[in-house]
Each structure stands twice: as structure tokens, then as C-alpha cells.
Amino acid sequence: MAPKENARDTASTKVAEALAEAIHEHRIAPGTKLNEDEVGEIYGVSRTVIRAALQQLAHQRLVELKRNRGAFVARPTVKEAREVFEARALLEPTMTRHAAARMTDADVAVLQSHIDAEHAALAAGQTGKALQLSGQFHIEVARIADQSTIEEIIAQLVARSSLIIALYWQRRAALCESNAHHALIKALANKDGALAEELMKNHLLDLLTSLDLREQTSAPQSLSEALKV
Amino acid sequence: MAPKENARDTASTKVAEALAEAIHEHRIAPGTKLNEDEVGEIYGVSRTVIRAALQQLAHQRLVELKRNRGAFVARPTVKEAREVFEARALLEPTMTRHAAARMTDADVAVLQSHIDAEHAALAAGQTGKALQLSGQFHIEVARIADQSTIEEIIAQLVARSSLIIALYWQRRAALCESNAHHALIKALANKDGALAEELMKNHLLDLLTSLDLREQTSAPQSLSEALKV
DNA sequence: TAATCCAATGTTGTATACAATTTAGTGCGC
DNA sequence: GCGCACTAAATTGTATACAACATTGGATTA
Numbered sequence: 001m002a003p004k005e006n007a008r009d010t011a012s013t014k015v016a017e018a019l020a021e022a023i024h025e026h027r028i029a030p031g032t033k034l035n036e037d038e039v040g041e042i043y044g045v046s047r048t049v050i051r052a053a054l055q056q057l058a059h060q061r062l063v064e065l066k067r068n069r070g071a072f073v074a075r076p077t078v079k080e081a082r083e084v085f086e087a088r089a090l091l092e093p094t095m096t097r098h099a100a101a102r103m104t105d106a107d108v109a110v111l112q113s114h115i116d117a118e119h120a121a122l123a124a125g126q127t128g129k130a131l132q133l134s135g136q137f138h139i140e141v142a143r144i145a146d147q148s149t150i151e152e153i154i155a156q157l158v159a160r161s162s163l164i165i166a167l168y169w170q171r172r173a174a175l176c177e178s179n180a181h182h183a184l185i186k187a188l189a190n191k192d193g194a195l196a197e198e199l200m201k202n203h204l205l206d207l208l209t210s211l212d213l214r215e216q217t218s219a220p221q222s223l224s225e226a227l228k229v
Numbered sequence: 230m231a232p233k234e235n236a237r238d239t240a241s242t243k244v245a246e247a248l249a250e251a252i253h254e255h256r257i258a259p260g261t262k263l264n265e266d267e268v269g270e271i272y273g274v275s276r277t278v279i280r281a282a283l284q285q286l287a288h289q290r291l292v293e294l295k296r297n298r299g300a301f302v303a304r305p306t307v308k309e310a311r312e313v314f315e316a317r318a319l320l321e322p323t324m325t326r327h328a329a330a331r332m333t334d335a336d337v338a339v340l341q342s343h344i345d346a347e348h349a350a351l352a353a354g355q356t357g358k359a360l361q362l363s364g365q366f367h368i369e370v371a372r373i374a375d376q377s378t379i380e381e382i383i384a385q386l387v388a389r390s391s392l393i394i395a396l397y398w399q400r401r402a403a404l405c406e407s408n409a410h411h412a413l414i415k416a417l418a419n420k421d422g423a424l425a426e427e428l429m430k431n432h433l434l435d436l437l438t439s440l441d442l443r444e445q446t447s448a449p450q451s452l453s454e455a456l457k458v
Numbered sequence: 459t460a461a462t463c464c465a466a467t468g469t470t471g472t473a474t475a476c477a478a479t480t481t482a483g484t485g486c487g488c
Numbered sequence: 489g490c491g492c493a494c495t496a497a498a499t500t501g502t503a504t505a506c507a508a509c510a511t512t513g514g515a516t517t518a
Contacts, residue, residue: 008287008294011502036470046503047470048277052284058237059288065237068470068509083378090319090379149312150319153382240472265500275473276500297479297500 012052015043019053023062023073024162025128030075034063061160074163078213081164085208088157089201091150092138096184096200098145100193107144108189114140115181131162137181141188141200161207170212180206241281244272248282252291252302253391254357259304263292290389303392307442310393314437317386318430320379321367325413325429327374329422336373337418340366344410360391366410370417370429390436397440409435 019039022028040050054071057063063071076084099107114137121130135158142151180203187196248268251257263283265276272279283300286292292300305313328336343366350359364387371380409432416425 008296009284009501010296037468048502048504051470052280055238055281055284056288059285067237067239069511070470080378083376086376087320087379087382090323091316094319147312147315149309150316153316238471266498277472277474280500298481299500 009049009052011045012049012056015039015045015049015053016056018043019057020060020062020159021128021132023057024132024159024166026166028073030073030163030167032073034071034073036070060156062163074160076160076164076167078168080160081168081211081213082208084157084160084164085204088138088154088161089204091154091157092141092204093197093201095142095145095147095150095154096188097193097197098147099141100188100191100196102144102146103188103191107140108185111137111140111181111185111188115185118181131165134181135159135162141184144188165207165211168211168213170210238278238281240274241278241285244268244274244278244282245285247272248286249289249291249388250357250361252286253361253388253395255395257302259302259392259396261302263300263302265299289385291392303389305389305393305396307397309389310397310440310442311437313386313389313393314433317367317383317390318433320383320386321370321433322426322430324371324374324376324379324383325417326422326426327376328370329417329420329425331373331375332417332420336369337414340369340410340414340417343369344414347410360394363410364388364391370413373417394436394440397442399439399441 019028019034023030028034034054036047036050036054040047043050054063054065058065058071061076062074064074065071114133118130118133118137121127121133138158139151139155142154145151180199184196184199184203187199248257248263252259257263265279265283269276269279283292283294287294287300290305291303293303294300343362347359347362347366350356350362367387368380368384371383374380409428413425413428413432416428
């Protein structure tokens with residue numbers, strides 16, 4: 001989350017982050033075409049930096065690039081949704097166990113502050129921000145486990161998860177019911193690795209089953225695309 | 230491996246692949262600076278496409294971008310090496326079990342052909358190509374498991390592993406002794422998921438322990454960099 | 459009327475030009 | 489001789505110009 005120390009292209013990274021936020025908050029619908037000139041004028045930069053930003057987002061699978069045809073906001077399929085959560089299920093429980101062993105008081109405080117901020121955002125009706133914070137919780141766990149490589153992978157998967165949740169969310173009331181996160185913090189604070197691991201496993205399963213993953217979803221952007229398949 | 234259907238930027242992707250090959254074959258030493266003009270002239274394209282290629286490679290962690298200072302061939306640390314193999318250890322055994330359940334005769338043939346090609350490359354002294362094929366084996370397993378998302382993650386980790394192996398390889402004689410791969414194929418062909426999973430787990434452990442992961446490695450590129458820390 | 463071809467328009471891919479920053483070297487002062 | 493400041497060269501960051509490709513709309517023809 002902290003702006004990468006030596007990441008090149010501050011300008012394009014900023015644009016990429018702004019676009020990512022818009023995508024996660026569903027202000028841009030999946031499938032929408034991102035015209036380079038248009039986006040460039042919005043952010044007041046040239047196509048050069050827009051293209052770099054779009055490439056970054058493509059690597060995160062938040063947009064899809066089609067050669068000679070442009071960039072489109074990603075529309076994750078049901079299969080992709082399952083796969084993303086399968087990957088998380090393989091990585092995060094173990095990370096949680098490792099995190100429990102390394103947990104410090106400061107870490108507990110950080111996680112708790114994330115939950116608090118999430119609640120505040122929910123109360124303020126900022127579901128987009130709440131979703132982002134909820135995801136950040138999972139990334140923090142990997143950071144605490146001191147596994148930066150896996151942390152980056154999880155960060156990517158979390159970003160994709162946000163888009164997936166925005167698309168397939170079913171029971172809209174409880175957003176990633178923070179009970180799960182709360183129980184997790186407790187187990188982590190007690191350094192109960194086995195319990196924390198199990199809780200994370202179940203939490204991810206809950207997340208997945210809370211999605212409506214029947215085929216057919218949001219209406220496609222264009223008729224031609226609808227009839228193509 | 231198959232050139233992504235709709236990946237944009239054929240030109241920059243080709244350059245990125247050429248550079249990646251050179252990096253993996255150790256023709257460019259880790260830490261080397263990749264001057265944009267220079268690389269551009271070599272491949273006969275403008276800096277525009279070089280920069281796109283370098284950004285792609287940065288996402289794969291094969292090069293590191295430093296703002297206003299340029300691109301450098303990545304020099305994975307010992308910690309990073311451990312982390313990459315830890316990630317693989319979490320993902321690949323399960324993938325192997327899934328692959329066993331879905332294995333077809335065609336899949337067996339594909340895997341076998343990979344091993345054969347690897348042996349041929351080794352016999353011809355093309356260790357770089359052999360290493361690449363050896364890695365491809367692992368990616369194929371994920372493909373057979375029909376988990377394209379995890380397949381992509383593993384592909385990235387394999388690419389980084391190649392660089393790590395090139396840096397930290399210890400017993401140079403036997404390259405990823407294909408006995409392991411051979412035994413794996415057998416278990417997969419027999420649809421013995423439990424055995425295949427165990428073999429993969431051990432294979433990854435073997436790989437990791439075959440590395441010389443004591444701190445201090447290749448000499449730094451420049452004195453200033455050596456004295457900086 | 460419907461289908462097809464072609465031209466005109468718009469969009470992306472690439473190269474080049476310019477601006478901002480870093481790096482290297484030179485000379486000055488101590 | 490050593491260190492510092494300053495200038496010039498080199499390199500990256502960004503914008504613009506041009507080329508290649510795709511799309512759209514209308515005209516033509518059956």
C-alpha cells in the first residue's frame with residue numbers, strides 16, 4: 001500500500017491507482033472501454049503515461065488489453081472467481097499461522113485499526129473504502145508473517161477479489177462480516193497459530209460461498225459482444 | 230508460454246521475452262544496468278517499446294526499476310529465494326494432486342516430451358534451455374490441473390526461480406535431476422494423487438536445499454554500490 | 459430492401475522531440 | 489593532495505507527431 005519506494009513512473013502509478021479505485025468502487029462498470037485520449041484528458045496527462053498505467057492494471061488483471069483495440073475494465077468469469085479464491089485458500093491460512101508466531105503488540109494494533117476504519121467506512125456508507133480496508137487486513141497478515149513475496153501475490157489476489165465481490169456479491173448486508181476478522185485478531189494476539197489458520201480457512205470459504213457464482217451475470221456492454229459467443 | 234492471444238504490444242513482448250531469455254541464460258549478469266537507448270538499438274526499436282518491455286519484466290521481478298535511474302537486472306536476495314520456494318511449496322503440491330485427477334494420455338505425452346527435450350538440451354550443453362524446459366514442466370502441471378490463475382502465478386515464480394537457480398546453484402552437475410520429474414510423471418499417469426503430491430513436495434524441497442543460500446553472493450556491479458550499504 | 463464494398467473517421471502502436479533529473483568531470487579553494 | 493561546488497554530458501520522464509490498424513457509415517448493386 002505504501003507507495004513503492006523505487007517504483008518508476010510516479011505519474012503513471014498515480015493514474016493506475018486512481019483508476020483501480022474507480023474500478024473497485026464500481027464507478028466504472030466491468031467491460032467498459034478505457035479510451036486513452038479520454039482518460040488522458042481526465043487526468044491531465046499524455047497518452048504515454050496512460051498507456052503505462054493501463055499496462056500496470058493489466059498485470060493486476062483489473063483491465064484487459066486487446067491488441068489494436070484498446071483497454072477494457074476486466075470482467076472476471078465465474079471460473080476466474082473460483083480460481084482466485086482457490087489460490088488464496090492455498091496461501092493465506094499458512095500465512096496466518098506464520099503471522100501468529102511473529103505477532104507483536106504493534107501488529108495487533110495495526111490490525112485493530114484496520115477493522116475500526118472499516119467499521120467507520122461502513123457506517124459512513126463508503127462501501128468501496130470498506131471493501132478496500134477489508135482486503136488490506138489480509139495483506140497485513142502476510143506482511144506480519146514476513147513473507148513479502150507471498151504478500152505481493154496476495155495483494156494482487158485481493159485486488160481481483162474486490163472486483164469479483166463487487167460483481168458477484170449476494171448478501172449485500174454484511175460486508176465481509178468483521179466478526180471473522182475480529183476472531184482472527186484474537187487468535188493472532190494469543191499466538192494460537194492452529195486456530196488462526198483454521199479461522200482464516202473458514203473465513204475464505206465463507207467469502208466464496210457468499211458469492212453468487214452461477215453463470216450469467218451483469219449484462220454485457222455491447223450487443224455484438226453478447227451475441228458473439 | 231504460448232504467446233498470449235490478446236496481449237497487447239507484440240513488439241514489446243518480443244523484446245521482453247528476448248531479454249528474459251538472456252537473463253535466464255546468464256548472458257546478462259544480475260545487477261547490470263539496461264540502458265534504454267542501448268537496448269533499443271540492439272533490437273532496432275525505439276525507447277517507447279523498450280520501456281514497455283522493461284515494465285513487463287519489472288512485473289515479473291526479472292528487472293528492477295529505479296525512478297529516474299533506469300532498469301537493472303534483478304539480483305534476488307537469499308530471503309527472496311526462500312520466499313519464492315515457500316510460495317511454490319504452498320501452491321504446487323496441491324496443483325499436482327489436482328492434475329493427477331484430470332490426467333489424460335495426451336497430457337502424459339506432453340510432459341514426457343518436455344523431459345525428453347530437457348535431456349536433449351542438457352546433452353547438447355544448452356543448460357539455459359534445459360533450465361527453461363525444466364521449469365515449463367511445473368507450469369504444465371498447473372495447466373493440466375485446469376487452474377489458469379494459479380498457473381500464471383506459478384509461471385512467474387518459475388521464472389524467478391530460474392534466475393535464483395542461476396545465481397545460487399551449488400551442485401552444478403545434475404540439473405534438476407529429472408528422476409524427480411520422471412517419477413512424477415509415473416504417479417500422474419497412474420492418477421495417484423497422493424503420491425504425486427508428495428513427490429512434488431519433496432522435489433521442491435530438494436531444489437531449495439540444492440541451493441547455496443548463505444548470504445554474500447556474486448560481487449556487486451560497482452564499487453559505489455558495494456560501499457553504499 | 460438487404461448485403462457488400464469502400465472511404466472516412468477514430469483509435470491504437472511506434473518513433474521522435476523536448477523537459478527534468480541524474481551522473482560525471484572539471485576547476486577552484488583550502 | 490583533498491574536498492566541494494558547479495557545469496556539461498548523459499539518461500530517464502513526458503509530450504507530441506506520425507503510421508498502422510480497426511470501426512463506422514454511406515453509397516452502390518443485386
